[in-house]
Amino acid sequence: MNTTAPERLRSSPLLTDLYQLTMAHGYWKTGAHNKDAVFHLFFRHNPFKGGYTVAAGLADAVAWLRELHFNSDEIAYLATLKGNDGAPLFSSGFLEYLRGFEFTCDVDAIPEGTVVFPNEPLLRVRGPIIQGQLVETALLNTINFQTLVATKAARICHITRDEPVLEFGLRRAQGVDGALAASRAAYIGGCASTSNVLAGQLFGIPVSGTHAHSWVMSFDSEPEAFQAYAEAMPNNCVFLVDTYDSLEGVRRAVESGKWLRARGHKMAGIRLDSGDLAYLSIEARKILDEAGFADTAIFASNDLDEHIISSLKQQGARIAFWGVGTKLVTAYDQPALGGVYKLAALRNGDGAWDHKIKLSEQTIKITNPGIQQVRRFTLDGEYVGDMIYNEDGPPIDDANRTIYDAVNFIRFKPIPPNATTEDLLVPVFRNGKLVLEMPTLEEIRARRRAQLAALHEGSKRLLNPHEYPVGLERSLLDMKTALIMKARG
Ligand SMILES: Nc1ncnc2c1ncn2[C@@H]1O[C@H](COP(=O)(O)OP(=O)(O)OP(=O)(O)O)[C@@H](O)[C@H]1O
Numbered sequence: 001m002n003t004t005a006p007e008r009l010r011s012s013p014l015l016t017d018l019y020q021l022t023m024a025h026g027y028w029k030t031g032a033h034n035k036d037a038v039f040h041l042f043f044r045h046n047p048f049k050g051g052y053t054v055a056a057g058l059a060d061a062v063a064w065l066r067e068l069h070f071n072s073d074e075i076a077y078l079a080t081l082k083g084n085d086g087a088p089l090f091s092s093g094f095l096e097y098l099r100g101f102e103f104t105c106d107v108d109a110i111p112e113g114t115v116v117f118p119n120e121p122l123l124r125v126r127g128p129i130i131q132g133q134l135v136e137t138a139l140l141n142t143i144n145f146q147t148l149v150a151t152k153a154a155r156i157c158h159i160t161r162d163e164p165v166l167e168f169g170l171r172r173a174q175g176v177d178g179a180l181a182a183s184r185a186a187y188i189g190g191c192a193s194t195s196n197v198l199a200g201q202l203f204g205i206p207v208s209g210t211h212a213h214s215w216v217m218s219f220d221s222e223p224e225a226f227q228a229y230a231e232a233m234p235n236n237c238v239f240l241v242d243t244y245d246s247l248e249g250v251r252r253a254v255e256s257g258k259w260l261r262a263r264g265h266k267m268a269g270i271r272l273d274s275g276d277l278a279y280l281s282i283e284a285r286k287i288l289d290e291a292g293f294a295d296t297a298i299f300a301s302n303d304l305d306e307h308i309i310s311s312l313k314q315q316g317a318r319i320a321f322w323g324v325g326t327k328l329v330t331a332y333d334q335p336a337l338g339g340v341y342k343l344a345a346l347r348n349g350d351g352a353w354d355h356k357i358k359l360s361e362q363t364i365k366i367t368n369p370g371i372q373q374v375r376r377f378t379l380d381g382e383y384v385g386d387m388i389y390n391e392d393g394p395p396i397d398d399a400n401r402t403i404y405d406a407v408n409f410i411r412f413k414p415i416p417p418n419a420t421t422e423d424l425l426v427p428v429f430r431n432g433k434l435v436l437e438m439p440t441l442e443e444i445r446a447r448r449r450a451q452l453a454a455l456h457e458g459s460k461r462l463l464n465p466h467e468y469p470v471g472l473e474r475s476l477l478d479m480k481t482a483l484i485m486k487a488r489g
């Protein structure tokens with residue numbers, strides 16, 4: 001077996017489900033492969049029972065699409081696959097087609113860092129159906145996970161407010177790629193730094209860290225450990241105080257803090273990693289303040305998430321830096337976003353679009369047709385509703401901006417006429433060529449910050465958040481209803 005360069009592992013066209021290739025073979029064989037189609041990527045529920053979601057992962061999706069071609073190793077591998085009769089799974093003609101494959105679609109997407117909601121297309125692919133189909137799995141893989149973790153990070157950071165959240169997840173993340181993607185997404189979502197040094201090098205995320213229990217345990221006593229650390233790392237001193245007795249540990253840290261101060265350095269912090277973090281942080285704060293170390297910060301870690309942090313704050317915890325690992329990078333309480341990718345339109349022989357819906361017993365799973373765009377309405381700096389409309393439909397009646405719930409049509413909301421508008425999907429690829437100047441991570445973070453600031457507090461609370469209004473434009477609703485009626489005979 002060939003060893004493949006690690007970069008190719010992440011950009012390979014074989015990063016897909018086999019069925020995408022069997023369908024591609026089918027489209028090619030029936031000659032339908034170049035029919036123009038439109039697909040949308042969306043999710044049906046905000047994760048973590050929350051009121052919003054933060055889009056992330058587009059940069060990786062774009063990187064994958066830019067590299068989309070089949071090299072000779074990949075074609076050779078596909079040629080080895082056999083059907084259940086022992087004959088080759090794919091015909092040599094199809095493999096030749098793949099050898100010359102070029103991505104020529106138009107892609108529009110909602111930029112990373114944007115606050116998004118259920119049923120909104122995060123990404124839209126328009127072009128030959130064989131291409132739109134072949135990219136499904138990789139797009140879902142990159143966008144689902146990073147969107148999930150960026151949202152988790154945003155929820156945690158919303159609760160800590162201005163107090164920095166340090167992402168400590170590498171050791172518990174889902175493998176190497178999961179860790180890197182999680183560090184990137186966590187930074188987009190609002191974390192201040194990562195402990196993952198490779199993510200620091202690759203993405204330019206600030207790195208930070210303290211020390212572990214093993215450092216303390218490797219000395220005969222805790223004071224010796226702190227003193228040796230102060231001497232070795234005088235400009236990065238956060239002492240982990242809970243190896244034996246947390247409050248006694250704080251008193252011992254103060255002694256090394258005095259040593260640091262006498263030499264012009266600073267005891268940056270102490271870290272609590274077990275026990276009652278509210279009580280211990282309050283007591284530690286008193287010890288530090290009384291010893292003249294008011295500028296020494298208290299760091300805390302230990303299986304934290306937004307709910308525990310919220311409770312700790314209610315208990316008056318005096319924690320200034322929050323180290324969060326496992327529950328952030330694994331999205332512990334909801335390990336998948338559930339984003340899907342669905343066909344919405346197919347061009348017919350007359351050159352017009354045939355709009356498609358998928359029916360389901362579950363109303364929520366009935367897809368929305370159209371060539372969708374999302375229009376966001378803002379009033380006095382606050383988002384008041386999002387309208388999903390069909391770019392192929394009649395012009396939007398600006399005098400009637402009512403949005404209709406996609407699942408329950410009798411729920412609707414009129415949008416005030418003086419609300420300003422912004423269309424969220426922007427061109428990313430045109431005819432297979434990248435046309436979007438990709439934003440930096442800092443720009444993405446700034447977008448997330450501004451977006452969350454414009455979202456009503458009620459949508460951001462942890463418990464029973466307000467459901468942000470998202471609905472269909474009237475003519476799209478009418479089209480959806482007609483398609484459902486037609487499909488049901
Ligand atoms: N005051 C508090 N209120 C709510 N949750 C807390 C509080 N203090 C700590 N926790 C959380 O409780 C969980 C368990 O902490 P607990 O003190 O029971 O065990 P621990 O400190 O992890 O024990 P170990 O010594 O095995 O590390 C952790 O997720 C921690 O963040």
Ligand SMILES: O=P(O)(O)OC[C@H]1O[C@H](OP(=O)(O)OP(=O)(O)O)[C@H](O)[C@@H]1O
Pocket residue numbers: 168169171172212273301302303304323324325326327
């Ligand atoms: O708790 P997390 O949010 O995942 O944050 C990272 C954890 O990793 C380290 O613990 P370590 O690997 O030493 O394990 P332990 O604290 O569970 O003993 C650190 O002390 C944190 O407790």
Ligand SMILES: O=C(O)c1cccnc1
Pocket residue numbers: 168169195208209210211301323325
């Ligand atoms: O720097 C730290 O304190 C750290 C890093 C990784 C995991 N836990 C803690």
